[in-house]
Amino acid sequence: MSTSNPLQNILTPDQFQKCINFYEADQKIDHNDRVAIASRLQGISIKSNIVGYTTGMLGFFGPTIYIRLIKKPLITPTPFFLIQYPFMSLCIGFGTLIAGNYYTGKYFFNKTKETPSSFPNPNVANVWKNMEYQNIAAYTLYYLRTSFNPMFIIRDPRTCTDEASIDAKQNGHFTDSIGLGHTDSTGKKHTLSAWDRLKLHHGVDITK
Structure with a gap:
């Protein structure tokens, strides 16, 4: 695996492997799942x-x-x-x-x-x-969004090349670093409003 992946510069090996494991598991489920x-x-x-x-x-x-x-x-x-x-x-x-x-x-x-x-x-x-x-909040957001629109399904973390985008998030958790629930499969950003974050925290579907 190439060491030029910017994710590997901000994540520990264990965190990076968790990203890969989650991605591979996530790829095997369908819309109903x-x-x-x-x-x-x-x-x-x-x-x-x-x-x-x-x-x-x-x-x-x-x-x-x-x-x-x-x-x-x-x-x-x-x-x-x-x-x-x-x-x-x-x-x-x-x-x-x-x-x-x-x-x-x-x-x-x-x-x-x-x-x-x-x-x-x-x-x-x-x-x-x-x-x-x-x-759990990041995963709840992610599955709410991907159940509504498959364009939000995350990309393979091993193929990450957008170093500028990653650098802007490096102070957050590793789930933020891969854009979990905030970017679609093309890399386009979809930032949550404060109201959406509040609704999500209380278990309300923000896609409605």
């Missing part, structure tokens, strides 16, 4: 968001419930505020929201990945084998 993967990834995002918001609300109101309802001795409720210890409540709420969202999404992702009955065929199972949870 892409729809199925996109739907499952959206479902995971929706479930994790629901749990995250629920745990966040419980964490936020936890100190108030503890002080006002349980009425522990030596703790006097703040008389002029509905929320007790608002700053602490905000910190606890935000922390439980992030933790609930992350661990719920990771649980459902790994459960799907490790359950053979979750996949309609071995090709889909092989794609999931080459995905990692920390990149």
Whole structure:
């Protein structure tokens, strides 16, 4: 393999091989498989968001419930505020929201990945084998787009020659370096708007 590939200048050998493995697995699936993967990834995002918001609300109101309802001795409720210890409540709420969202999404992702009955065929199972949870937003975007338009299917990372484009992305994750979900098969850019990114994060199909 030629060392002139610009991807090899910004990715570790392990990351570059992961790109190749994902590309080869992705090439073996059809349109229906892409729809199925996109739907499952959206479902995971929706479930994790629901749990995250629920745990966040419980964490936020936890100190108030503890002080006002349980009425522990030596703790006097703040008389002029509905929320007790608002700053602490905000910190606890935000922390439980992030933790609930992350661990719920990771649980459902790994459960799907490790359950053979979750996949309609071995090709889909092989794609999931080459995905990692920390990149779930990129994969969700990618399969939503490629299920809508096959022009967005990524090119072989071993044939990458556009060094200028790669250099502009080298500070991001390796999935950004290969333009996962942001360029079509001809190399044309399709940058997401802030609204599209927000919808994607909450499991909403941005192609509609």
